[in-house]
Amino acid sequence: MKRILLPLTLLLLAVVACNKTPKEEPKFTFALTNAMVQVGNVSEAPMIQVDNSKKTVYIEVVYADKAELSALPVSFTGLPSDVTANPATSTFNYAGGAAQTVTFTQGTLSESYSISAAATAPDPHFVSMKLNGVEVSGGSAKLKGSSDLKNVSVEFVVSPENTVVKLNGETITSATEETPNAIDFSDKMNGVTFTLVCDEVEKTQNVKVVTTGINSVERVWGRYVKPVTAGADLWWTEVIPPSNQNMRTMAMDKKNIYLATTGKKLYAVSISDPTAVKEMDMGDYAAGGVFGSCALATMPNGDGHVILLSNMVNSTASEFVIWKWDSADGKPEKVLSYKLPEAARIGDQMSVEGDWKSGKIWFHDFTSQQAAYVFTVTDGTISTTATKVSYDAKQGNWSAIYKYDDKQYIGGGPGAKSRLFELSGDQATSKLELPGAYFANPLHGIRFFTFNEQEYMTYVVLRNSFQDGQVRFTELNGETLLSSLENPGATLRYGLGDPVENDITADKNGNGLGNNVMQVIDGKIYIASYVPGAGLSLFLIK
Amino acid sequence: MKRLVLITSLLLAAVSCQKLQFPPRSSDCSLSGLKCFVYYDMAHSSARQELNLLSGTWNKERGLISYVFPQDERFTGDALAYCRIEATIPSSAVLELCDEMGNGLGHGFEAFYDLRGTTLYFKVTAADGTERSYQLTCRTK
Numbered sequence: 158m159k160r161i162l163l164p165l166t167l168l169l170l171a172v173v174a175c176n177k178t179p180k181e182e183p184k185f186t187f188a189l190t191n192a193m194v195q196v197g198n199v200s201e202a203p204m205i206q207v208d209n210s211k212k213t214v215y216i217e218v219v220y221a222d223k224a225e226l227s228a229l230p231v232s233f234t235g236l237p238s239d240v241t242a243n244p245a246t247s248t249f250n251y252a253g254g255a256a257q258t259v260t261f262t263q264g265t266l267s268e269s270y271s272i273s274a275a276a277t278a279p280d281p282h283f284v285s286m287k288l289n290g291v292e293v294s295g296g297s298a299k300l301k302g303s304s305d306l307k308n309v310s311v312e313f314v315v316s317p318e319n320t321v322v323k324l325n326g327e328t329i330t331s332a333t334e335e336t337p338n339a340i341d342f343s344d345k346m347n348g349v350t351f352t353l354v355c356d357e358v359e360k361t362q363n364v365k366v367v368t369t370g371i372n373s374v375e376r377v378w379g380r381y382v383k384p385v386t387a388g389a390d391l392w393w394t395e396v397i398p399p400s401n402q403n404m405r406t407m408a409m410d411k412k413n414i415y416l417a418t419t420g421k422k423l424y425a426v427s428i429s430d431p432t433a434v435k436e437m438d439m440g441d442y443a444a445g446g447v448f449g450s451c452a453l454a455t456m457p458n459g460d461g462h463v464i465l466l467s468n469m470v471n472s473t474a475s476e477f478v479i480w481k482w483d484s485a486d487g488k489p490e491k492v493l494s495y496k497l498p499e500a501a502r503i504g505d506q507m508s509v510e511g512d513w514k515s516g517k518i519w520f521h522d523f524t525s526q527q528a529a530y531v532f533t534v535t536d537g538t539i540s541t542t543a544t545k546v547s548y549d550a551k552q553g554n555w556s557a558i559y560k561y562d563d564k565q566y567i568g569g570g571p572g573a574k575s576r577l578f579e580l581s582g583d584q585a586t587s588k589l590e591l592p593g594a595y596f597a598n599p600l601h602g603i604r605f606f607t608f609n610e611q612e613y614m615t616y617v618v619l620r621n622s623f624q625d626g627q628v629r630f631t632e633l634n635g636e637t638l639l640s641s642l643e644n645p646g647a648t649l650r651y652g653l654g655d656p657v658e659n660d661i662t663a664d665k666n667g668n669g670l671g672n673n674v675m676q677v678i679d680g681k682i683y684i685a686s687y688v689p690g691a692g693l694s695l696f697l698i699k
Numbered sequence: 700m701k702r703l704v705l706i707t708s709l710l711l712a713a714v715s716c717q718k719l720q721f722p723p724r725s726s727d728c729s730l731s732g733l734k735c736f737v738y739y740d741m742a743h744s745s746a747r748q749e750l751n752l753l754s755g756t757w758n759k760e761r762g763l764i765s766y767v768f769p770q771d772e773r774f775t776g777d778a779l780a781y782c783r784i785e786a787t788i789p790s791s792a793v794l795e796l797c798d799e800m801g802n803g804l805g806h807g808f809e810a811f812y813d814l815r816g817t818t819l820y821f822k823v824t825a826a827d828g829t830e831r832s833y834q835l836t837c838r839t840k
Contacts, residue, residue: 190799191818204756204763204836209800217763219756277756277765 197230223276281353370611379694401690410462440488444468452507469504571669602673626688664690732787
């Protein structure tokens with residue numbers, strides 16, 4: 158038994174002793190990540206694309222760093238402790254598609270990665286652009302409608318810096334004082350398409366002009382007392398006398414323009430057909446005073462307007478009256494009888510605010526030139542007493558006070574320069590005498606409106622020693638009305654004595670009167686402008 | 700009767716051998732659009748700005764997209780903490796978000812991303828299994 162067991166045991170032990178555990182094969186477990194690849198000498202972080210299956214690293218630097226490709230420092234950091242890179246840091250010329258091999262060693266095993274680098278294609282574009290000094294944003298710049306769009310100055314900065322800008326095949330450069338340019342942007346619909354060229358890459362960029370404010374003012378029609386342009390329409394002499402003294406004011410609703418004489422006559426001219434003029438029914442109209450009729454205005458009343466006509470009085474206890482028509486076809490109704498409490502003169506001009514339900518009617522006092530009588534209108538009834546509003550500076554004789562907002566009013570009329578007043582209770586404090594460098598004297602019919610994101614003040618100004626007049630549209634560009642008036646923007650001017658010629662010699666309007674009124678009809682702004690003895694025109698703002 | 704059974708059996712055998720002809724599956728895994736919606740005022744969900752990420756640097760061949768947000772107060776700081784991403788891919792393809800190594804993390808983009816210096820990896824798999832990897836890096840100036 159021993160002879161068998163012993164050798165057998167020894168044999169088994171020998172076999173067990175010889176049976177070595179199989180040694181595990183070393184594996185290359187390392188995987189490169191983007192974060193391990195560091196690229197130096199570049200202005201912007203490059204894009205890095207690692208493909209561990211293909212053993213490639215692709216580095217894409219921005220176009221601005223293209224020149225750095227010829228000596229691009231690349232290093233590998235943050236590697237696991239058992240991994241080394243060779244070279245760990247190197248500067249290599251990757252230009253022209255050259256690739257560098259980097260070997261990563263983990264233990265006894267190694268893998269080689271091919272490192273390549275390229276620059277992105279250039280993206281030629283405008284970094285900034287200004288048209289007439291106005292920044293282009295979202296592909297367009299807002300210029301004033303009154304700008305000369307055929308000659309727009311274009312300043313720009315491009316990126317990359319070596320980008321060439323072309324227009325219709327011609328290279329253009331950014332406008333400077335020494336080298337101005339003038340590009341036609343008048344095709345507002347299609348704009349201007351610039352071509353930007355950098356290396357082999359071409360891109361186009363369309364830039365449009367969006368105009369703000371008035372693009373044009375159309376004279377819908379005009380009637381002139383003594384026009385100098387052949388063919389200009391003459392005054393309605395057969396119906397309305399072309400009086401230069403005794404038809405002082407004008408009013409307008411959505412259908413007619415109204416003219417009143419100082420002799421108790423009232424005329425309506427159709428807005429849509431200026432040949433349709435008529436003398437209105439005066440009914441039981443009765444009024445005393447210096448002039449039985451003089452100041453004229455309309456006030457909104459529901460869908461329509463009321464037409465208000467007053468007499469003009471100038472002595473204590475005189476009866477000051479206002480008569481009302483509901484339409485050009487109606488008869489008048491007396492809506493105010495007011496005993497003048499002192500020797501004031503009111504009724505030369507009338508200005509209104511609000512409507513026939515809730516409004517105010519202002520009459521400047523010719524005598525003191527420093528006060529106005531203000532009547533309130535409540536539900537179609539005019540107050541029988543007036544608030545006397547005093548100003549701390551004179552505001553001429555045949556003047557009126559025009560509202561800008563609840564606090565700010567402007568006076569206009571002959572005999573004193575127009576002023577901006579701030580109203581507090583029954584006191585108006587002068588804040589500004591309108592600068593003579595911009596505003597001639599006298600101004601009449603001062604109205605405010607906003608068109609196409611631009612605020613305007615429109616008014617009539619007398620010209621040529623009161624023998625002609627102009628309607629003007631002045632841009633208000635300041636933060637406040639005060640600053641806008643101190644430094645007003647561009648002004649559009651249209652003559653009233655002739656459709657073409659300015660400052661003609663018509664019938665002298667000795668008192669320097671006129672008016673300018675506004676109505677929004679079917680969403681469009683119409684302005685009627687009148688200077689006695691010169692003419693009356695209807696304008697449409699476009 | 701026996702003949703009828705025999706013929707029917709033959710016909711059935713023939714039909715079963717007939718392989719159905721399916722139209723070839725699309726291999727289109729292209730990315731035709733990549734939009735980002737920046738919710739710059741989370742108090743007002745309508746206050747968002749849509750941006751075309753492919754208008755940045757777009758290496759179509761390698762699937763590399765780099766986008767630098769415009770210098771605008773809506774695209775700075777916390778404003779970029781809530782961004783939604785929308786991709787346009789073929790209707791027969793699927794989009795899968797990945798990690799840097801290409802391992803799938805789930806289908807589609809997540810609800811919101813903080814895109815301040817962020818790199819996203821995703822792949823589009825066509826109906827026939829063709830894959831295309833994309834890498835989007837967003838930065839601020």
